[in-house]
Amino acid sequence: MRIGMIPGMLVVCCTGTLHAQEPDSLRNVSLSEIVVTENYQYLRNRNTTLHLDVVGKEFLKEHFSGNLMQTLEQLPGVHSMDIGSGFSKPVIRGMGFNRVSVTENGIKQEGQQWGADHGLEIDAFNVEQVNIRKGPASLLYGSDAMGGVVEITQAAPPFDDQVFGEVSLLGKSVNGLFGGSVMLGVKKDRWFTKLRFSEQHFGDYRIPADTIVYLTQKMPVHDRRLKNTAGFERNASLFTQYRKGAYMSDYMVSNAYQKVGFFPGAHGIPDPSRVEDDGSARNMGLPYSTVNHLKVTTHQEYAWENILAQWDLGYQNNHREEWSLFHTHYGSQPVPETDPDKELAFVLNTFSSGMKVRFTGSSVWDHRMGWDVQYQRNTISGYSFLLPEYSRFTTGISWLTTWKPDEMLSVSGGLRYDFGKTDIRSFTDPYLETYLRGQGYSEEVVEKSKTRSFPVKRDFGDFSGSLGIVWVPAKAHLLKANVGHSFRLPGANELASNGVHHGTFRHEQGDPDLGSERGWQLDVAYSFFGTFFSVTVSPFASWFSNYIYLKPTGEWSVLPHAGQIYRYTGAEALFAGGEISAKVDLPLHFSYELGGEYVYTYNLDEHIPLSFSPPGSLRNTLSWEKKRMRFYVEHQYIADQNRVARNEDPTPGAQLFHLGAGFRIPVGRTDVELTLSARNLFNTKYYNHLSFYRKVEIPEPGRNFQLLIKIPFKKLF
């Protein structure tokens, strides 16, 4: 019944896929180059059986927000899970956390992606091109990519030897953000090197409300700014590439540092004293979190006549800390001597290696072989406990064959086997033991509860596979279908977390006996490219025999400040939905774009929806473009989300209006690019169903004016 609404819901938005991507802004724009890039995208899409959105420089600039996910959210089927105004993480077709992978230069980004209040540590200024694969990509990227992949890739180096660079400046009114980025590059003979430094500072963000109602208590919002949500980020990166004949290699070192305050009213029991005005909209008091992500990667490539070999190697260090004024409910716990207010800290070290060999000898057959290895080690500190220390080793081998008898048809099939080993250390809490004894709990309860995490040693192994076709019956039509079986190893949090996460205020408990997550996923995408009209429809359906979710157990937690225990549990689950995007070229330089999406989720064991299901939405954009100017007006409709899991609140929908303009102004020998936008023009109060602050009834940021200035320059040798 309700599913019958899906086709009706599917009406669309502006997607980069249909956009003519303008080439590198450093070069003169000519029509032929536009055609070339469009063909490139079309070719990329023809060569993969999964739906692929290629997002280029122009789209990234037009929708730039200083935050990569909030930019990509403009694409149907992609959502951002926000933590205030600054940081976010990706959700693709209703799947997030460890079910979606983000890769940069071929290496999978590894942080603490399981946490709802943990963002993605990527410098948005440094992103030049993104490919989004919706649907099961575990065949290519391993077990965590079952929901999709966000691939960040480097733009091609310029052809001529030159020194080049770019200065970008960003300002936002909603949180008083000012940010900037400087990039310098050199292309000389076989070498290509780029250096970038970016920084963003923002204050408390404005919401269109004077009070928020949290747990039936009215909490004042002073000056309509959400206290202590200020933050900053500082990123630096160095990229260098060397090419000689058939050999190519690149090296990248990057560091991303983020610090963001948490709204104190969202930490625990509503207490008006905590939300009193602190006199500054830019300070970051307790509680706050910091994260530093260091990444060193290299890519090696050699092309023989019939064989292409590639090797990616990476080391990542993700150091996350959550700070909150020392507090304990256990009378015997002393204040730590060093860093007394460090509540939780996780240091995750990841080593990754990925080898690929491609046999390109035949024009009809194409074989690819891959071998991936990853080792992770997580250490902890802080006065509170949530996730134990662990180490994890995974390895996978894959084979993918494509048969392309002619230009009209291609069939791809592949198989992958992954093996994983998780070793979780135990953790005993002496203060909790004393507390429970003092509370008069029986010895049995004390013994059971004082061990916050049990030692777990588990091995996992499973196959994933896929079979798909790409059919091009005529130049204007493209049809793809793909069926895949994917699996995911349970994360350490799902196996062994045990504690109250201040982000969710729930006692979350892992289950050491969990089986791996597995399911079948079916995807179809049809595109029509006409002279004045193009459309893409991409429905999907997935069935999981074992889908891991946090289930409320009805058992009361013995921990103070917690209700019932939420335990990671497997269930049979169903996902279905799709996206539509369309573009119509109108007379007088006008064009109209439509984008829409819908996701249906259903837990077949409990007969209820799954949590964090994105609401249906629809975007209508009318734009006018001529020479060096572009203007657009956009209407965004977000449907109500009443399909919620247990203990998740329904979220009402909203209608939003946005305006934007882009100019390229010739100054001297360069083009200065100005991008202006006004988001949420009418300062509408609305909620994001996927936001971390949704639970505490905090609306989304209000009206925002934004200015982005880009000044590129170059000098040929």
Next chain:
Amino acid sequence: MKTTFYLSIVIILMSFVLLVSCSDDEKQGDTTKPVITLNAPAEGAALQPGSHIHFDMDLEDDVMLGSYKVEIHNNFDGHTHTKAETGETTPFAYNNSWDVSDKKSTHIHHHEIEIPANATEGNYHFMVYCTDAAGNESYVARNIVLREDGESGEHQ
């Protein structure tokens, strides 16, 4: 060629509709939370150590109630103290649950919660959690104060 193409699109779309409509006969699981109406203690109530708390509330659920829990812990950290003071007094902490299953609504009234006479005075959080049979949970949080001149909790 064209006919085959359009035919295949129609078949694929139809199989999607069929596949998904299999779940049409979905039984609707219970996602409605129970309702807690906490009458006493009131927000900001001052209570006296060495007395019993006058506890009064109504619980209601659209299907079936499960259990309720009362949890009291100190909120000293909300202000200047970061650690419980030591000495003759002990910070008060309480955690207990009661079964209210097989009922759709109930009125609770009791004086079972005892504040020991040596409880440290100060700010506390008084939490009431209630679950229904399916695991839907709601809770109410109250700020209370323990003070020598607070109410004794007995009926006047």
